Amino acid sequence: MNLKLLFHKNKKTISTLDEELSFNIDALISENRSNFIESNKGFIYSNTSKICKRHLIWENDEELSISLMAFNMACDKYDKTKGNFYGFSKIIIKNALIDFFRKNKNSTNLIFDNSKGIVDYIDGKNSINNFEIQIENKFRADEINLFSEELLKYKISFESLINLSPAHKDTRNNLLNVAFLCAREESILNHLKTKRRLPTKEIIILTSSNRKLIEKWRIYIISLILILINPEYVYLKSYLNIKEGELND
Amino acid sequence: MIKKGIVMCIMNKKAGIMTDSGEFVYIKISKVFPKVGEIHTGELYNKSLFNYKYALTAASLMFILISSSFAQAYYSPVTTIVMSNPSVSLKANRWNKIISFKALNSNGSLILTNIKLKNKSIDDGLELLVKEAKAENFINDEYVNDKKIISIDIKGNKDNSIDISSFKNIIDSNNLNIIINASSSNNKKIDITVNNKKIDTSTLNRNSNKEASTNKNKDIKKDILKKPSVEINTKKTENKSSENKDNDKTIKSKDNKNKEDGTSEDKNSNNNSSTIRRTITSNEIKSNFQDNENKNVKISENHSYEIEEKDNTDKNSDDNKHPQTSDNAFNKFIKDFNN
Numbered sequence: 186m187n188l189k190l191l192f193h194k195n196k197k198t199i200s201t202l203d204e205e206l207s208f209n210i211d212a213l214i215s216e217n218r219s220n221f222i223e224s225n226k227g228f229i230y231s232n233t234s235k236i237c238k239r240h241l242i243w244e245n246d247e248e249l250s251i252s253l254m255a256f257n258m259a260c261d262k263y264d265k266t267k268g269n270f271y272g273f274s275k276i277i278i279k280n281a282l283i284d285f286f287r288k289n290k291n292s293t294n295l296i297f298d299n300s301k302g303i304v305d306y307i308d309g310k311n312s313i314n315n316f317e318i319q320i321e322n323k324f325r326a327d328e329i330n331l332f333s334e335e336l337l338k339y340k341i342s343f344e345s346l347i348n349l350s351p352a353h354k355d356t357r358n359n360l361l362n363v364a365f366l367c368a369r370e371e372s373i374l375n376h377l378k379t380k381r382r383l384p385t386k387e388i389i390i391l392t393s394s395n396r397k398l399i400e401k402w403r404i405y406i407i408s409l410i411l412i413l414i415n416p417e418y419v420y421l422k423s424y425l426n427i428k429e430g431e432l433n434d
Numbered sequence: 435m436i437k438k439g440i441v442m443c444i445m446n447k448k449a450g451i452m453t454d455s456g457e458f459v460y461i462k463i464s465k466v467f468p469k470v471g472e473i474h475t476g477e478l479y480n481k482s483l484f485n486y487k488y489a490l491t492a493a494s495l496m497f498i499l500i501s502s503s504f505a506q507a508y509y510s511p512v513t514t515i516v517m518s519n520p521s522v523s524l525k526a527n528r529w530n531k532i533i534s535f536k537a538l539n540s541n542g543s544l545i546l547t548n549i550k551l552k553n554k555s556i557d558d559g560l561e562l563l564v565k566e567a568k569a570e571n572f573i574n575d576e577y578v579n580d581k582k583i584i585s586i587d588i589k590g591n592k593d594n595s596i597d598i599s600s601f602k603n604i605i606d607s608n609n610l611n612i613i614i615n616a617s618s619s620n621n622k623k624i625d626i627t628v629n630n631k632k633i634d635t636s637t638l639n640r641n642s643n644k645e646a647s648t649n650k651n652k653d654i655k656k657d658i659l660k661k662p663s664v665e666i667n668t669k670k671t672e673n674k675s676s677e678n679k680d681n682d683k684t685i686k687s688k689d690n691k692n693k694e695d696g697t698s699e700d701k702n703s704n705n706n707s708s709t710i711r712r713t714i715t716s717n718e719i720k721s722n723f724q725d726n727e728n729k730n731v732k733i734s735e736n737h738s739y740e741i742e743e744k745d746n747t748d749k750n751s752d753d754n755k756h757p758q759t760s761d762n763a764f765n766k767f768i769k770d771f772n773n
Contacts, residue, residue, distance in 0.1 A: 297455040326471030329442055343443040343458075347450045350458035357456045409456070424440055424473075426454040 218260060222253070229256050232275055236282050237429045248282060255281035267324075268317035276423040280416075283427055287368050287413060295365055296358045298426040325420045332418060335411055339381050341404050349404045360402050361427070363392045364409035374414060383407060437461050438475040441468045448479045509533055513590040515556060517563060519582065520545050520572050524559060530596055532559045541572055560586070560601040564608070573608065583611040588626070590616075597627045 222229075233252040234241050241249050258281075259274035267273050286295060333343060351357050367373045367388055376384040383406060385399050399406065412418050412425070437459055439451035448460040449468050461476035468474040511525035511533060521538035522545065532551045537543035545566045551559045564584075567573045584605075588596065598614075605612055616626055 322469065322471045322473075324471070325440055326469065329440070329470055333443070343450050344445075347442075347458045347460055352457065352459075354455070361456060405458075408458075421440070421452070424452070424454055425456055 218257070221260070222256060225256065228271065228274075229253060229278065232278050233282065236279060236427070239429070248285065251281050251285045252278045266320065268320045272317070272321070276419055279423045279427075280419055283413070283422060286427075286429070287365060294358075294429070295361055296428055297354070297361060298428040321420065325424075328418050328421050332408075332411070332421065335415070336408060339407055339411075341407065346404050346408055349402070351402060351405060356398075356402070359394070359398070360406055361409065363388065363394055363399070364406050364413060366392050367406070368410050368413045374410075377407070377410065435478040436475060437478055438473065441470050441472050441474045444468065444470065449474060449476065451476075512592045513556070513588060513594055513596070515560075516587040516589075517560070518585045518587075520563070520567050520570075522546060522563060524551065524556070526556050528592060528594065530556045530594070532556060535559075541567075541570075545570055545572070556596055557598050557600050560598065561604050564601070564604050564610070568608065573610065578609055578611075581611060583613055585613040586615070588614065588616045595627055599628050602628050 229252045230241065230243075230249065233248050237246075237248050243249055255278040256274055259270075259277040262277070263270055263273055336342070336346070351360065367377075367383075370387075370391060373384055373387055373391070376382075376387070383399065383403055385396065388394070388399055389396055412421050437451060437453055437457070439453035439457070439459075439461075441449050441451050442458070443450040444463070445460075447463055449463050450458065450460055451474060452458055460479035461474070462479050464476060466474075508527050508529070508531075510527060512528045513526040513530070515524040515526065516522075516538070517524070518538075520541035522542040523536045523538055524532050525534045526532050531553050532555070533553075535546060535551045537546050545563060548570070549562050549566050551562065554562065564573065614626065
């Protein structure tokens with residue numbers, strides 16, 4: 186009985202929290218915008234620092250201003266068909282940061298983050314319902330179809346991609362950095378888009394990596410670059426758990 | 435390992451996913467069928483499952499191969515046994531199991547209709563035949579009194595040892611006369627054992643054996659290897675043995691090879707109630723048309739045995755070197771049968 190009571194209490198508290206943070210579409214109207222952003226600064230900060238993996242300061246760090254701009258953009262673009270607002274804005278912020286890393290010449294090392302299970306406070310509050318999941322899945326499916334069509338232009342099928350993708354964590358992080366550096370170089374991207382193949386020599390010079398590595402994981406690198414440079418793959422890009430790592434890694 | 439990621443493509447029983455850590459892997463599809471674009475969780479698809487099919491086919495092929503070769507070996511006759519009156523011929527495989535049987539006269543067919551011999555051991559088969567022959571009244575007191583002899587010819591084309599312990603028991607209990615001829619082609623050995631004791635070991639030649647056992651008075655040509663024939667008479671065969679004495683053959687051998695051996699041994703050894711007379715003649719003597727090796731074993735007892743062994747020296751050179759040991763073997767054998 187006691188246990189049951191406890192559960193009841195918990196449910197009540199959660200529901201009250203939901204009510205507190207229940208999202209009102211009116212807040213997105215440009216008159217109320219500044220207030221709304223102000224109230225969600227905590228959300229923006231936590232997301233940004235999670236991706237950058239370090240403590241940020243509002244006055245100093247460029248990443249935070251990027252996130253703010255992205256949040257503002259999310260407010261503009263959001264409509265109800267795109268599911269939960271917080272999920273949506275999180276994706277937008279993440280992609281904006283990834284783009285920022287990509288364009289930033291003195292970018293730091295990037296890694297695929299493996300840590301799971303730390304459910305954010307904000308995630309818990311904005312628990313996504315089935316309907317929203319379905320909408321997200323639909324968006325993702327569309328992206329995947331686009332992606333597979335684009336891969337076919339490079340004569341890559343999902344099968345070959347899966348068979349030739351690295352399993353080891355270090356290799357994956359290495360290749361992610363290679364792909365990031367390549368995605369930043371216009372000349373390499375042009376070469377890739379016109380000739381449908383990787384300019385191995387240039388990549389070796391640019392990334393000072395092994396020729397064998399590039400040739401072996403050619404397919405994986407191409408598909409990573411495609412995901413990173415194409416602004417249409419919002420969900421795919423944000424699903425990849427890309428984080429700023431330490432330079433020494 | 436359990437992986438979670440966006441489903442990129444779906445194949446028969448696996449789904450290609452992209453995990454949040456940048457891996458592209460296949461996962462097994464369990465109960466829930468995923469759609470492209472969903473976030474799906476599942477067990478990692480094991481690549482070794484690919485080889486599983488091949489391993490299975492290879493294993494089944496191996497199984498078929500092994501079983502067919504075994505069947506081939508099982509159903510290829512190695513030993514042929516001809517039993518006379520009732521005349522029956524049996525074919526046995528290398529494991530001494532009867533694989534086919536045929537009646538050579540009407541009596542034989544009458545017996546074979548009533549008993550099942552297939553896949554029985556030679557020992558059991560012979561025992562069954564004798565039992566059935568008794569039941570059908572082919573073997574009765576008259577048969578015994580007439581001193582009819584059951585002759586058994588064993589031919590083989592492989593080294594083999596045949597155990598006839600229980601057959602011997604039934605022969606003993608019915609006081610039957612029996613002649614066992616073991617012969618083989620290609621200088622292969624056939625051992626006939628009773629209660630795990632060898633009673634006859636030699637390389638036997640098919641052609642000469644018949645002559646040896648049937649036409650005892652005939653001279654045997656030198657290039658044909660002579661093999662011992664063992665006659666086991668479990669009834670009183672006093673008269674017969676005296677006949678056989680008269681019929682001791684002379685064996686002509688013109689083998690030049692063995693001329694150097696110039697020793698001849700005559701041995702008379704006495705056992706309690708038995709006399710073993712054994713003559714080992716050298717090849718020189720053989721070339722002078724003398725007996726190779728004659729052994730007459732007479733045991734005057736309730737049962738009398740007669741063992742006649744004719745050996746060629748070039749076959750069993752051991753016999754020349756160790757005549758004593760072969761004598762011992764014979765004594766053993768005789769004791770065996772006395773029991």
